[in-house]
Amino acid sequence: MKNLRDVWSSRFMHYISEVQKYMQFIFTGHIAIVLVFLVGAGGYQYSEWLKIVESDFPAEGLIALIIGVLLAFSRPTTLLREPDQVYLLPLESKMSLYLKKALAWTFWSQVWIVAIVYIISIPLLKAVTELTTTNIWLLFLLVIALKYVSVQGEFSYRYSERGHFVWVDRLIRAIIFGVTVYMGLQMQLILAFVAAIIGCIYVLVFRKKCANEPVPYEHFVKLEQNRMMSFYRFANYFTDVPHLRGSIRRRAWLDWFYNFIPYQKGNAQKYLVFRTFIRTDDHFYLWLRLTAISAIIAAFVDIPFVTWFIAGALSFATTIQLKQALLASGEFRMDMLYPLPEGARKVAVMQVVRLTMIAQAIIVTLCGVTQPMFYVTAIIIFVVSEITAKVSKP
Structure with missing residues (x-):
């Protein structure tokens, strides 16, 4: 490598190829169909709601709040690796070349989220406010500029403070930028300008503090590892990620669930599998995430066919992934020492998966109780999950 720009280019190309490798498994045909239904149903619901929205709806405050939060979350993408803590130390005085490239990618990889929102x-703004098209698009440029300032701000804070209490920094930036957007939407241009200047001064304070601080390699390396691990965990829901390291949490607040399994010898495997599901992040958050998506769709989409289709697709995805995950434990387990029947674990996995899907059906049905024919959703979830659990291969 001739210089740090080449180092960034090499790592960036490796990062892009790594992301593309797993994205082809994530955005498959059936996921694309689900996304099309989601976008279509969401767009239809949004357009129908705009026809009846009240003129006094607090659109400015709601939009400012959402945009402010999105602007505040500007985690830098540095692509630094653990060996850099040693091998890049001699080049620390030239690290600004590398970090400029990193911040440019951070901005362009995150700004589209704010722009789409x-x-x-x-x-909505055109329906309930008197803003002209010119005003709206000028505010759009302001939001883009604020995103750039926010990216620089979070990086400078993490650089100078080593990431300690970063939530305080995010809260302050969310408030400042949220107020800026709100004043802009209210056409209080002077107040919006003042709030924007305050935000820039706040960022410059931490940027000046960075001048006398060494590069916090350890913090940025850990941040990068956590970011990539989050991506790998998400990709693992769709395909096998060999180098993924799962995490376990105590979740003491869910201990009372274990009381539903009677204390007896025949339930040993069922207790173990259920405890594995509760304590393993990958399994538990998989079920929680897909259940939450299905519940939100059931609550806000009043097109029964769309709700049934998405609920069925997500129940299929939840069942097959939970079943395979709970059966695919290749490590040594304590239950291997006990004289239990050979197929006891498979039976226990089926029982636990059935319990989780019944819970999903109940939650989704309760969330959609105000929608027409809401009870059909529970039937679809239960039927699809039962067929999937029995037909799918271990």
Whole structure:
């Protein structure tokens, strides 16, 4: 490598190829169909709601709040690796070349989220405010500029403070930028300008503190590892990620669930599998995430066919992934020492998966109780999960 720009280019190309390798498994045909239904149903619901929205709806405050939060979350992507803590130390005085490239990618990889949310809010702004098209698009440019400032701000804070109490920094930036956007939407341009200047001064304070601080390699390396691990865990829901390291949490607040399994010899495997599901992040958050998505769709989409289709697709995904995950434990387990029947674990996995899907059906049905024919959703979830659990291969 001739210089740090080449180092960044090499790592960036490796990072892009790594992401593309797993994205092809994530965005498969059936996921694309689900996304099309989600976008279509969401767009239809949004357009129908705009026809009846009240003129006094607090659109400015809601949009400012959402945009402010999105602007505040600007975690830097540095692509630093653990050996860099040693091998890049001699080049620390030239690290600004590398970090500029990293911050540029951070901005362009995150700004589209804020831009999409703002563009989606434009029909609402036109429906309940007196903003002109010119005003709306000028505010769009302001939001883009604030995102750039926020990216620089979070990086400078993490650089100078080593990431300690970063939530305080994010809260302050969310408030400042949220107020800036709100004043802009209210056409209080002077107040919006003052709030923006305050935000820039706040960022410059930490940027000046960075001048006398060494590069916090350890913090940025840990941040990068956590970011990539989150991506690998998400990708693991769709395909096997060989180098993924799962994490276990106590979750003492869910201990009372274990009381549903009677204390007797025949339930040993069932207790173990259920405890594995509760304590393993990958299993538990998989069920929680897909259940939450299905519940939100059931609560806000009043098109029964769309709700049934998505609920069925997500129940299929939840069942097959939970079953395979709970059966695919290749490590040594304490239950191997006990004289239990050979197929006891498979039976226990089926029982636990059935319990989780019954819970999912109940939650989704309760969330959609105000929708027409809401009870059909529970039937679809239960039927699809039962067929999937019995037909799918271990």
